[in-house]
Amino acid sequence: MAEHITLSVNGGSLEIEKGTSLLEAAKQVQDSYDSPILLAEYQGRLVELFKTVTEPGEVTFLTVKDKNGRRAYRRSLVFLMQKAIDMLFDGQWMDVRVMYSVGTGYYCLPPTDKEGASVTVTEDFLSDLKDQMRKLVEADIPIQKHVMKTREAAARFRDEGLYYKERLLRYRSSSNINIYDLDGLHDYFYGYMVPSTGVLTEFDLLPYDEGFILQFIKKGKSKLAPYKEYPKLFTVLKEATDWSDRMEISTVGALNDAIAVGRTKELVLLQEALMEARIGALARSIVRDGGRKFIMIAGPSSSGKTTFSHRLSTQLLARGIHTHPIPLDMYYKNRDQMPLDEFGEKDFEALEGLDIERFNQDMTGLLNGKEVELPIFNFTTGKREAKGRHLAIGEDDLLVIEGIHGLNDKLSYSLPRESKYKIYISALTQLTIDEHNPLSTTDGRLIRRIVRDARTRGTQAEGTIAMWDSVRRGEEKNIFPFQEEADVLFNSALIYEMAVLKLYAEPLLYAIGEDSPVYAEAKRLKKLLTYFLPMPTEEIAQNSLIREFIGGSCYHV
Numbered sequence: 030m031a032e033h034i035t036l037s038v039n040g041g042s043l044e045i046e047k048g049t050s051l052l053e054a055a056k057q058v059q060d061s062y063d064s065p066i067l068l069a070e071y072q073g074r075l076v077e078l079f080k081t082v083t084e085p086g087e088v089t090f091l092t093v094k095d096k097n098g099r100r101a102y103r104r105s106l107v108f109l110m111q112k113a114i115d116m117l118f119d120g121q122w123m124d125v126r127v128m129y130s131v132g133t134g135y136y137c138l139p140p141t142d143k144e145g146a147s148v149t150v151t152e153d154f155l156s157d158l159k160d161q162m163r164k165l166v167e168a169d170i171p172i173q174k175h176v177m178k179t180r181e182a183a184a185r186f187r188d189e190g191l192y193y194k195e196r197l198l199r200y201r202s203s204s205n206i207n208i209y210d211l212d213g214l215h216d217y218f219y220g221y222m223v224p225s226t227g228v229l230t231e232f233d234l235l236p237y238d239e240g241f242i243l244q245f246i247k248k249g250k251s252k253l254a255p256y257k258e259y260p261k262l263f264t265v266l267k268e269a270t271d272w273s274d275r276m277e278i279s280t281v282g283a284l285n286d287a288i289a290v291g292r293t294k295e296l297v298l299l300q301e302a303l304m305e306a307r308i309g310a311l312a313r314s315i316v317r318d319g320g321r322k323f324i325m326i327a328g329p330s331s332s333g334k335t336t337f338s339h340r341l342s343t344q345l346l347a348r349g350i351h352t353h354p355i356p357l358d359m360y361y362k363n364r365d366q367m368p369l370d371e372f373g374e375k376d377f378e379a380l381e382g383l384d385i386e387r388f389n390q391d392m393t394g395l396l397n398g399k400e401v402e403l404p405i406f407n408f409t410t411g412k413r414e415a416k417g418r419h420l421a422i423g424e425d426d427l428l429v430i431e432g433i434h435g436l437n438d439k440l441s442y443s444l445p446r447e448s449k450y451k452i453y454i455s456a457l458t459q460l461t462i463d464e465h466n467p468l469s470t471t472d473g474r475l476i477r478r479i480v481r482d483a484r485t486r487g488t489q490a491e492g493t494i495a496m497w498d499s500v501r502r503g504e505e506k507n508i509f510p511f512q513e514e515a516d517v518l519f520n521s522a523l524i525y526e527m528a529v530l531k532l533y534a535e536p537l538l539y540a541i542g543e544d545s546p547v548y549a550e551a552k553r554l555k556k557l558l559t560y561f562l563p564m565p566t567e568e569i570a571q572n573s574l575i576r577e578f579i580g581g582s583c584y585h586v
Contacts, residue, residue, distance in 0.1 A: 047083055049081065049082060050081050052079060054088070064093055065092060068223070071086055072086040073544075074548075075097055075221065097221070099245075102223060106243060107127055108222070109166070109226055109229050109232075110125065112165060113165055122190055124141055125465075127243070128240075129458075129470075131262060131263050132258070134256060137243055139239065150241050155236060168227075175210060176208075177206060178205060183199065195282075196282030199285075200285045201559070201560075237263075242256065244256050261513050262512060265519075266459075269520050273459040273524055281460055288525075288564050298568075304521075307519070311341065311344075311517060314517070316345070322428060323448055326435050327436045327437075327511070328433075328454035331477040331578070334454055335577060336584055342354070351423070351426045353420060355403065355430045356432060357433070357440075358406055360384045363413060364412065365411070378506075383440065384413070385442075389444070401420055401421070402418070403417040434507060453512045453515035453517070458522045459524060472557060473522065479493045481578040489537065490540065491541050494554075495547050528562060529564050529566055529569070530575075531563050538555045569581075
């Protein structure tokens, strides 16, 4: 007689036969979810649905409404697209490169053969590709995982013309890796996958620039929404990628090659020269425009806003323009006046948490030539104090206003639009892991923040990761909606930074125990960092933006 075990699911219980897969268990409760189950957390560990269960325990099933479910969906959607291209060209080798995330989609370059000839992306081509993908969805083909020797996998990818993957695996220290199989098509992916093609029902393909967008489901939704374009963001991403291509370092494997042969000094000098040139060009633009008195700087967490502000101020001073920094944090309301978020917690990132009237009164006064006493916020007492600094600005003075609401005109409603120069800054990495795995810019910022929080705030990695979802909600509400309204989008990513951050972040992540609620996320980040060779920091200048996070900056950051 078969032995049965009991699983705790959604506050209830589910009895299954011992050795049953989580996929079979998921089918029994699927009706209580409004979208397909994609992954599971079993006993606090993230697992794929093919895992068999032999002991009682707690199970949480994940869909696209969950962070890890969305990640698995996107990876698997890329695999589905690859398989459809393979079938569309009747097995002829055609490689598609997945470059970076733009809104709710991945920008992909056209499929290219081994001789470098690319497909022309037309409406007909995308229509045929979509039809083929839908056929694969209807067929509900399993996505299977196999363990393979790393050396054998690298040789296979080399033979198949996937040189970026082969280059990446050259630096893998583990002897075995997991390879996924979709009806004979094999690939390597950074992270877990969905159980079969049948759950990948929501997607679209849209022509964009020289390639196309593979669109996926928006956060918090279970159905596809109309795609929103971000032309300024895309332009910055493309410029960064073009530069890294010219430097012949467009993937993690290529970066590792450069580190391995001792090109680190050259990398640092090239990257810093580019960043200084871009900041200098921005300063020239501000001076040339004239009439701008307020430089409004905003960007998501760990974008390097402080160092950027200092370096921009230096470039402006070299052109005879004096700048005065005004952090928006000075205009916080007293802590007991803070608005609450949807969870009943004080929302320090809400626009309503700032004294907007006082800010506009002070800025208008400065614009009209008056002397103003700026407030100061005491973070120890949680109260704003009157003993601020007195300030008046001259004809050649500019105010540099930095804060998450800097681009929102509701903050500076009384200031003429022509008096404001808006800058959106974010760390938009130009690297990809390989042909089919883009490198998340959000992960890059999180690792930056883990390192900085531990160094400057005494916050361990566990705490930083635990609050990251809340930080992201604030960004999506208060920052991202305004990025396309900026006069300039500035990319603060450094091509080598993950290799440097690895030195500092890895020990912090290893300190997180298996019993921690953020262990799965820490484990994922540790795996990401294993792809990078470490890079020494001796050659990095004191004014480098990365110093804001690892320490040693000449600025007070």
